[in-house]
Amino acid sequence: MLAQRLERLYRVMADRRVDCLALMPGANLFYLTGLRFSLSERPLVAFLAPDRPPTLALPALEVTKAQRGPFPLVWQFFPYTDEEGPTVAFRRAAQALGIEGRRLAVEYLTMRVTELALLQQVVPHFDLVEAEPLLSTLRMTKEPEEVDRMRQAVRLTEAALQRVVDSLQPGMTEREVANRLWRAFLEEGAEGLAFEPLVLTGPNGALPHALPGGHPLRPGDMLIVDCGIVLDGYISDITRTFAVGEPDPEMAQIYQVVQRANEAGRAAAGPGVPAQEVDRAARRVIEEAGYGDFFIHRTGHGIGLEVHEPPYIVEGNGLVLQPGMTFTVEPGIYLPGRGGVRIEDDVVITEAGCESLTTFPRDLRRVG
Numbered sequence: 001m002l003a004q005r006l007e008r009l010y011r012v013m014a015d016r017r018v019d020c021l022a023l024m025p026g027a028n029l030f031y032l033t034g035l036r037f038s039l040s041e042r043p044l045v046a047f048l049a050p051d052r053p054p055t056l057a058l059p060a061l062e063v064t065k066a067q068r069g070p071f072p073l074v075w076q077f078f079p080y081t082d083e084e085g086p087t088v089a090f091r092r093a094a095q096a097l098g099i100e101g102r103r104l105a106v107e108y109l110t111m112r113v114t115e116l117a118l119l120q121q122v123v124p125h126f127d128l129v130e131a132e133p134l135l136s137t138l139r140m141t142k143e144p145e146e147v148d149r150m151r152q153a154v155r156l157t158e159a160a161l162q163r164v165v166d167s168l169q170p171g172m173t174e175r176e177v178a179n180r181l182w183r184a185f186l187e188e189g190a191e192g193l194a195f196e197p198l199v200l201t202g203p204n205g206a207l208p209h210a211l212p213g214g215h216p217l218r219p220g221d222m223l224i225v226d227c228g229i230v231l232d233g234y235i236s237d238i239t240r241t242f243a244v245g246e247p248d249p250e251m252a253q254i255y256q257v258v259q260r261a262n263e264a265g266r267a268a269a270g271p272g273v274p275a276q277e278v279d280r281a282a283r284r285v286i287e288e289a290g291y292g293d294f295f296i297h298r299t300g301h302g303i304g305l306e307v308h309e310p311p312y313i314v315e316g317n318g319l320v321l322q323p324g325m326t327f328t329v330e331p332g333i334y335l336p337g338r339g340g341v342r343i344e345d346d347v348v349i350t351e352a353g354c355e356s357l358t359t360f361p362r363d364l365r366r367v368g
Contacts, residue, residue, distance in 0.1 A: 001145065002032065002033065002070075005031065005032055005138065006032060006048070008138055009021070009032060009048065009138060010048075010050040012134055012137055012138065013050060013105075013134065014050065018103050018104075018105045018129060018134060019049060019102035019104065020047055020048070020049040020052075020099055020102060020103070020104050020105070021047065021048045021104075021105045021131055021134070022045050022046070022047055022104060022105065022106045022107075022111070022115075022119070022131070023045065023046040023047075023107065023131075024039065024044075024045060024107055024110045024111050024112075024115065025038060025039045025044055026039070026107070027139075027304075027305035027306045027309075028107060028110075028131070028135050028139075029046055030305060031135075031138070031305055032048065033046065033054070033069065033073060034069055034070035035066060035069045036233075037058075037065075042058075042059040042082075042086070043057070043086045043114055043115050043118060044056070044057065044058040044059065044062065045057050045058075045090070045093075045119075047093065047097050047099075049097055052076075052096070052097050052098070053074060053075070053076040054073050054074070054075050054076065055075070055076040055077075055078065055093050055096060056075050056076070056077050056078065056093075057078045057080075057086065057089050057090045057093040058077065058078070058079055058080075058089075059079065059080060059081075059082075059086075060079035060080060060081050062079075063077055063079050076093075076096060078090070078092045078096070087118065087121065087122065090118045090119065090121075090122050091122035094119070094122050094123045099119075099123045099126050100123055100124070100125060100126065101125055101127075102126055102127065103126070103127040103129055104119075104123075104127065104128060105130065105131035105134055106119075106128060106129075106130075106131055107131045107132060107135075108130045108131070108132060109132060136309070136310040139304060139305070139310075140302065140309075140311060140325055141322055141323070141324040141325055142304060142325070142326050142348070143324070146234060146326075147324070147326065147348050147357075149231060149232045149233070150234045150236065150303070150326060150346065150348075150357060151357050152231055152232075153190075153228075153229055153230070153231040153232075153235060153236040154236040154238070154346055154357045154358050154359075156185070156188045156189060156190055156229060156231060156236070157185070157190075157227065157228060157229050157236040157238055158358065158359065158360045159188055160181065160184035160185045160187070160188045160190075161184075161225065161227065161238070161240070162360070163184050164177065164180045164181050164184050164225075165225075165240075165242065165365070165367060167180065168217065168223075168242075168244075168367040168368055169217070169368050170216070170217050170218060170244060170245065170368040171216050172216065172217050173212075173213070173214050173217075174199040174200060174204065174212035174213055174214070174217075175199075175212045175213060175214060177197075177199045177212070177217075177223075177225070178196070178197040178199045178212040181199070181225070181227055182197065185229050190229035190230065190231060191229070191230045191232065191233075192230045193227075193228070193229060194227075194228035194230050194235040194236065194237060194307050195228060195237075195307055196211065196212075197212065197225065197226065197227040198210070198212065198224065198225070198226035198227070198239075199212040199223070199224070199226075200212065200223070200224045200340070201215055201216075201217050201221045201222065201223045201224070201244065201339075202215055202218060202221040202222075202339055203336075203337050203338060203339060204339075205222050205223070205224045205241075205334070205339035205340035205341075206334040206335055206336050206337065206338060206339055206340045208296070208297060208332065208334060208340070217244045217368060218244060219244055219245035219246065219368070220244065220245060220246065220247065220248055221243075221244045221339060222241055222242070222244070222247060222248075222251050222255075222339045222340065222341060223241065223243070223367065224240075224241050224340060224341070224342055225239065225240055225241075226238070226239040226342065226344065227239075233305055234304060234305060235303055235304070235306070235307055236303075236346060236357075236358075237303055237307055237328055237344065237346060238344055238345070238346065238358050238360060239330055239332075239342045239343060239344030240343065240344075240360055240362075240365075241255060241258075241340075241341045241342060241343060241364075242364070242365050242366070242367045243255075243364055243365070243366045243367070244366075244368050245366060245368055247364070248338075248339075251335075251338070251339060251341065252364065254291065254333045254335070254341050255341050255364045257285065257286060257291060257333065258286070258331055258332060258333055258341045258342065258343050259343055259362055259363075259364075260285050261282040261283070261285040261286050261331035262282065262329055262330075262331055262343040262344075262345065262362065264281045264282050264284070264285050265278050265279075265281050265282035265299055265300070265313075265329040265331060266329050266347060266354055266356060267281070267354075268280075268281035268282075269329070269347060269349060269353070269354035270321065270349065270353045270354050271321060271349055271350070271351060271353075272320055272321070273320070273321050274317070274318045274319065274320055274321070275311050275312065275313050275314070275317040275318070275320075275321060276313075276314065276316060276317050276318060278300065278313045278321075278329065279298060279299040279300070279313050279314050279315050279317075282329065282331040283295060283299065283315075283331070285331075286331060291333045294333045294335060295331060295332060295333055295334075296332075296334060297332065298313055298314035298315075299313045299314065299329060299330065299331055300312070300313030300314075300327045300328040300329045300330055300344075301313065301327060301328055302325070302327045303326050303327060303328060303346055304326055311325055311327055312327075313327055313328070313329065321349045322349060323349050323351050324348070324349065325348070325349045326346065326347065326348045326349075326357075327346075327347060328345065328346055328347070329344070329345050329347055330343065330344030330345070331343065343362055344358075345357075345362075346358045
């Protein structure tokens with residue numbers, strides 16, 4: 001599978017006249033080579049070029065790990081010790097690759113000033129281009145094995161979420177619920193968290209990306225739980241909203257609106273449909289209910305090796321959805337000072353339409 005990915009990469013690079021691709025530790029490096037490194041103060045950059053051996057400028061202590069990678073690439077290593085520092089190793093790598101005067105694609109969203117400054121120091125002249133459009137062409141359509149891994153991640157997430165929801169009681173704090181989720185995910189077998197769980201209740205629920213704190217679960221409040229895990233490199237991302245006891249009547253009404261918007265978004269998705277049409281379908285329901293000003297984010301984002309990746313389900317994105325594309329459908333309504341409701345599902349485009357990988361119940365549930 002990795003060999004075919006590299007072949008596709010080199011074809012895309014040739015089409016876009018890119019001579020060399022520089023990759024940081026992260027999702028793209030893992031996708032193309034199977035290598036997983038942590039980003040640290042020690043610079044590490046992988047270089048892939050159709051006409052040169054794959055090359056790694058890396059700390060000496062990481063060489064053995066790279067040699068034991070899952071894909072038998074014949075790497076060209078340029079290691080450095082802590083005492084030497086990375087400059088000479090990067091210069092030797094750049095010379096071996098012949099980067100001078102060529103088109104080099106780098107990850108604008110991932111490469112740090114540290115690595116870019118090193119490259120500019122050792123290669124006075126090269127044409128810098130953005131790597132993300134090139135890489136999204138490869139990664140946006142998932143292979144069946146990738147979808148299977150995401151499906152497994154979703155199943156684990158939902159099992160852990162169910163355990164935690166069954167244990168909720170008024171008076172627990174947002175942070176306590178988040179910690180319970182963390183433990184449940186690890187006990188179910190998660191590799192790690194896709195992101196810190198967002199557990200928000202009462203007025204905090206009106207802030208889509210607030211962090212859990214000491215606010216307690218109180219009767220009448222809504223509780224938003226947005227969580228996901230990593231399993232075999234692939235992620236899940238699910239949001240459900242619960243009522244603590246008997247909900248406020250308007251918030252219960254809002255829940256029904258968001259539930260219908262979620263259904264409309266999923267129903268609109270399918271092969272050949274522009275991404276923005278999914279956003280429009282979900283948004284139309286909320287606008288017609290009179291809450292359009294309180295739906296303050298896009299309807300969804302791609303998922304896979306990263307929590308946010310293309311395709312983005314937003315007005316203005318005319319990208320035509322294709323089988324194998326995976327993304328979220330997550331409309332929400334947020335009333336400042338009162339609370340919010342969001343329902344998020346992970347979906348995959350199929351030949352016949354759209355399948356929801358998430359199956360956790362969407363009807364409003366009371367907890368505590």
